[in-house]
Amino acid sequence: xxxxxxxxxxxxxxxxxxxxxxxxxxxxxxxxxxxxxxxxxxxxxxxxxxxxxxxxxxxxxxxxxxxxxxxxxxxxxxxxxxxxxxxxxxxxxxxxxxxxxxxxxxxxxxxxxxxxxxxxxxxxxxxxxxxxxxxxxxxxxxxxxxxxxxx
Amino acid sequence: xxxxxxxxxxxxxxxxxxxxxxxxxxxxxxxxxxxxxxxxxxxxxxxxxxxxxxxxxxxxxxxxxxxxxxxxxxxxxxxxxxxxxxxxxxxxxxxxxxxxxxxxxxxxxxxxxxxxxxxxxxxxxxxxxxxxxxxxxxxxxxxxxxxxxxxxxxxxxxxxxxxxxxxxxxxxxxxxxxxxxxxxxxxxxxxxxxxxxxxxxxxxxxxxxxxxxxxxxxxxxxxxxxxxxxxxxxxxxxxxxxxxxxxxxxxxxxxxxxxxxxxxxxxxxxxxxxxxxxxxxxxxxxxxxxxxxxxxxxxxxxxxxxxxxxxxxxxxxxxxxxxxxxxxxxxxxxxxxxxxxxxxxxxxxxxxxxxxxxxxxxxxxxxxxxx
Amino acid sequence: xxxxxxxxxxxxxxxxxxxxxxxxxxxxxxxxxxxxxxxxxxxxxxxxxxxxxxxxxxxxxxxxxxxxxxxxxxxxxxxxxxxxxxxxxxxxxxxxxxxxxxxxxxxxxxxxxxxxxxxxxxxxxxxxxxxxxxxxxxxxxxxxxxxxxxxxxxxxxxxxxxxxxxxxxxxxxxxxxxxxxxxxxxxxxxxxxxxxxxxxxxxxxxxxxxxxxxxxxxxxxxxxxxxxxxxxxxxxxxxxxxxxxxxxxxxxxxxxxxxxxxxxxxxxxxxxxxxxxxxxxxxxxxxxxxxxxxxxxxxxxxxxxxxxxxxxxxxxxxxxxxxxxxxxxxxxxxxxxxxxxxxxxxxxxxxxxxxxxx
Numbered sequence: 001x002x003x004x005x006x007x008x009x010x011x012x013x014x015x016x017x018x019x020x021x022x023x024x025x026x027x028x029x030x031x032x033x034x035x036x037x038x039x040x041x042x043x044x045x046x047x048x049x050x051x052x053x054x055x056x057x058x059x060x061x062x063x064x065x066x067x068x069x070x071x072x073x074x075x076x077x078x079x080x081x082x083x084x085x086x087x088x089x090x091x092x093x094x095x096x097x098x099x100x101x102x103x104x105x106x107x108x109x110x111x112x113x114x115x116x117x118x119x120x121x122x123x124x125x126x127x128x129x130x131x132x133x134x135x136x137x138x139x140x141x142x143x144x145x146x147x148x149x150x151x
Numbered sequence: 152x153x154x155x156x157x158x159x160x161x162x163x164x165x166x167x168x169x170x171x172x173x174x175x176x177x178x179x180x181x182x183x184x185x186x187x188x189x190x191x192x193x194x195x196x197x198x199x200x201x202x203x204x205x206x207x208x209x210x211x212x213x214x215x216x217x218x219x220x221x222x223x224x225x226x227x228x229x230x231x232x233x234x235x236x237x238x239x240x241x242x243x244x245x246x247x248x249x250x251x252x253x254x255x256x257x258x259x260x261x262x263x264x265x266x267x268x269x270x271x272x273x274x275x276x277x278x279x280x281x282x283x284x285x286x287x288x289x290x291x292x293x294x295x296x297x298x299x300x301x302x303x304x305x306x307x308x309x310x311x312x313x314x315x316x317x318x319x320x321x322x323x324x325x326x327x328x329x330x331x332x333x334x335x336x337x338x339x340x341x342x343x344x345x346x347x348x349x350x351x352x353x354x355x356x357x358x359x360x361x362x363x364x365x366x367x368x369x370x371x372x373x374x375x376x377x378x379x380x381x382x383x384x385x386x387x388x389x390x391x392x393x394x395x396x397x398x399x400x401x402x403x404x405x406x407x408x409x410x411x412x413x414x415x416x417x418x419x420x421x422x423x424x425x426x427x428x429x430x431x432x433x434x435x436x437x438x439x440x441x442x443x444x445x446x447x448x449x450x451x452x453x454x455x456x457x458x459x460x461x462x463x464x465x466x467x468x469x470x471x472x473x474x475x476x477x478x479x480x481x482x483x484x485x486x487x488x489x490x491x492x493x494x495x496x497x498x499x500x501x502x503x504x505x506x507x508x509x510x511x512x513x514x515x516x517x518x519x520x521x522x
Numbered sequence: 523x524x525x526x527x528x529x530x531x532x533x534x535x536x537x538x539x540x541x542x543x544x545x546x547x548x549x550x551x552x553x554x555x556x557x558x559x560x561x562x563x564x565x566x567x568x569x570x571x572x573x574x575x576x577x578x579x580x581x582x583x584x585x586x587x588x589x590x591x592x593x594x595x596x597x598x599x600x601x602x603x604x605x606x607x608x609x610x611x612x613x614x615x616x617x618x619x620x621x622x623x624x625x626x627x628x629x630x631x632x633x634x635x636x637x638x639x640x641x642x643x644x645x646x647x648x649x650x651x652x653x654x655x656x657x658x659x660x661x662x663x664x665x666x667x668x669x670x671x672x673x674x675x676x677x678x679x680x681x682x683x684x685x686x687x688x689x690x691x692x693x694x695x696x697x698x699x700x701x702x703x704x705x706x707x708x709x710x711x712x713x714x715x716x717x718x719x720x721x722x723x724x725x726x727x728x729x730x731x732x733x734x735x736x737x738x739x740x741x742x743x744x745x746x747x748x749x750x751x752x753x754x755x756x757x758x759x760x761x762x763x764x765x766x767x768x769x770x771x772x773x774x775x776x777x778x779x780x781x782x783x784x785x786x787x788x789x790x791x792x793x794x795x796x797x798x799x800x801x802x803x804x805x806x807x808x809x810x811x812x813x814x815x816x817x818x819x820x821x822x823x824x825x826x827x828x829x830x831x832x833x834x835x836x837x838x839x840x841x842x843x844x845x846x847x848x849x850x851x852x853x854x855x856x857x858x859x860x861x862x863x864x865x866x867x868x869x870x871x872x873x874x875x876x877x878x879x880x
Binding site for chain 1 (some may be wrong): 197198201203205206366368369370371373382383384389453454455456465467469471479480482484488489491492493496521
Binding site for chain 3 (some may be wrong): 164188275278279280281282284285286289345346349351352354355502504505
């Protein structure tokens with residue numbers, strides 16, 4: 001499906017979804033409460049069949065976080081980007097690891113580097129940093145006197 | 152290398168594998184839960200070679216961050232640089248000259264062959280056959296010598312820059328690559344005789360570590376791991392970049408999904424890569440090797456994603472730019488990360504010896520996973 | 523021509539002329555003991571050097587070539603290093619057994635030397651049950667291995683030792699059956715008789731098909747008995763357990779290491795004796811002149827040549843094949859080799875009774 005058709009389909013599934021213009025693929029913005037039902041629908045819907053989650057990351061915009069999901073379909077070969085805006089002071093969001101197993105490790109990485117809690121994740125703990133590390137390294141306000149050298 | 156770190160309530164043993172390995176997998180630390188010789192749980196502990204590349208790139212300009220990325224998956228360093236250069240070119244809509252495109256594709260394919268050679272040698276060594284390692288390195292040395300003459304380096308090349316390639320080809324390049332192609336075709340039969348046809352080897356690989364097609368998609372696997380389970384995921388065919396759409400080569404698929412299938416897929420991929428190099432080597436056009444770009448690159452505001460096919464799978468570069476000279480956020484979608492998450496599913500219920508065989512066929516390079 | 527029995531006869535006469543019989547005998551005992559130990563030391567050095575050079579040539583590289591011309595003093599240097607290393611005993615280890623284990627393995631290896639005939643009339647002890655003695659004594663080395671694994675107080679040494687023990691005990695059956703099939707043809711267990719019966723041709727040619735099958739099974743079985751690749755799971759590096767000799771360092775490790783190579787020499791010597799005639803030159807039936815020419819080459823040269831050839835074959839295996847998993851290894855023995863060797867034994871008996879051999 002082309003980008004236009006995807007936009008129409010998404011609005012059909014979730015009328016409150018908003019879109020961002022410009023960019024190679026459709027960028028969809030939804031709120032955290034709608035995440036679980038929306039992703040279930042895009043995976044199961046016959047015309048969409050987004051079964052391949054290939055990137056899960058988070059961007060720190062200083063006032064809020066954006067959790068970014070990149071989906072692709074192995075049958076139709078269309079891609080789109082899903083963005084969820086969450087609160088910076090208390091970042092929490094539902095996990096998608098029961099639908100896409102790859103999200104287990106990807107969400108652990110996001111938790112480790114940004115501090116975003118994924119609710120109902122089977123095993124949420126630090127992945128890359130040592131287990132007793134304090135702080136969330138990839139946040140913009142992360143200070144580390146020993147390891148970070150500012151020029 | 153192996154020490155007991157505890158016992159669970161049921162009397163299962165918990166042991167460490169790594170992070171120092173005699174086999175060349177890099178610093179991977181696995182915590183196994185064993186019941187006798189059968190594996191019940193595999194838990195990877197990462198982070199031993201985490202260099203915070205993503206955070207570092209937030210303070211490097213778009214010309215500087217290429218150097219850091221060659222160290223991510225160091226066996227396909229050209230392809231890493233290629234991905235970064237392509238993302239910047241896509242964002243700034245720079246047109247890359249034909250000569251540079253040909254050179255980039257030839258270097259990519261040679262890197263793919265070199266990476267698969269090292270994988271093949273290390274895989275055989277893990278299983279106890281020590282000799283193929285030397286045969287593999289004999290071919291790999293020829294390729295790195297060719298690269299050294301043009302790029303100046305043997306492992307982390309830093310040759311592809313936004314706009315094209317950094318310097319022009321060495322005058323001997325065409326002659327060297329052609330003699331390599333002849334050498335390679337004659338040696339490839341040795342590989343099948345020495346390792347593939349060996350009955351001991353086949354018994355250790357067939358039926359081990361089976362990954363079904365649905366699981367491969369669900370775990371986000373890409374590259375030869377997914378192709379051996381029947382998933383069509385060769386980025387060079389699905390979302391072609393550079394001149395791949397004009398080339399003739401096959402996407403190698405297999406349906407068995409076990410270790411032997413992954414092994415055969417990689418061997419056949421080496422042959423396809425040689426086929427691509429053969430098609431291109433005589434027809435490199437004259438012209439510019441680098442497009443004219445400004446000295447300081449500033450990407451427009453927005454988000455850009457580019458994917459390429461490295462020797463391990465799909466590498467994705469995701470740049471979020473605020474219009475400045477450095478990226479606001481950069482994320483590297485690494486193929487090894489997702490392939491590793493499928494490991495536990497593949498080896499549950501098998502023996503320790505099978506873990507070694509299955510892990511070898513996943514072709515993990517840990518700096519790629521940890522970044 | 524040069525012959526080793528000339529030297530022994532000379533020494534024997536000299537001693538008996540100058541001393542009384544008992545003292546001469548005792549002196550001979552001491553001399554033989556010293557010669558056996560010296561042979562061990564030299565063999566150990568030579569075989570390790572040979573392995574490294576053979577490995578290098580098969581892997582398109584050079585191997586040791588700095589220490590001495592063509593690297594022949596490399597092993598001496600390695601042995602000196604091992605002697606000077608600290609011999610560490612782990613904390614909870616059973617001290618007596620831990621120290622005893624390497625010596626048991628070495629002593630067993632030396633005991634097996636006794637019936638082997640190195641040259642014509644150059645045998646330490648021509649016992650009339652030579653082959654049976656060899657089988658029985660070589661089974662004792664399993665005790666040394668299990669002792670080493672148990673006394674190390676390390677779960678993974680124990681695992682490795684148990685795997686190794688299971689492997690050795692299983693493959694002894696096939697090796698023993700192959701040996702028996704040659705004994706059937708010869709009609710005697712004594713080593714000297716076996717060699718003399720090959721006066722008109724080696725058993726591997728005279729016994730045609732059953733002897734060749736026996737030989738192949740014998741080579742596979744002894745590779746597994748000496749824990750060599752492709753059956754070296756118990757000491758493999760890229761598997762998890764480092765084997766029964768993990769906790770050993772310094773001189774004790776050197777003893778295990780040397781004992782492994784001596785074992786290879788011994789089993790190849792047995793193979794050469796049974797199938798290729800030991801020190802008997804290549805004779806073809808009753809071709810008198812050909813046999814006479816072959817006799818000019820000294821018998822010790824024949825013996826060592828054949829043994830080194832078989833050792834080369836075993837080393838060739840190591841650098842070519844990948845490793846077998848433990849269950850595949852035991853499967854191979856119990857489901858394939860043992861039935862085949864039993865059938866081969868029956869076949870050989872029929873051939874012997876009907877006289878269908880050359």
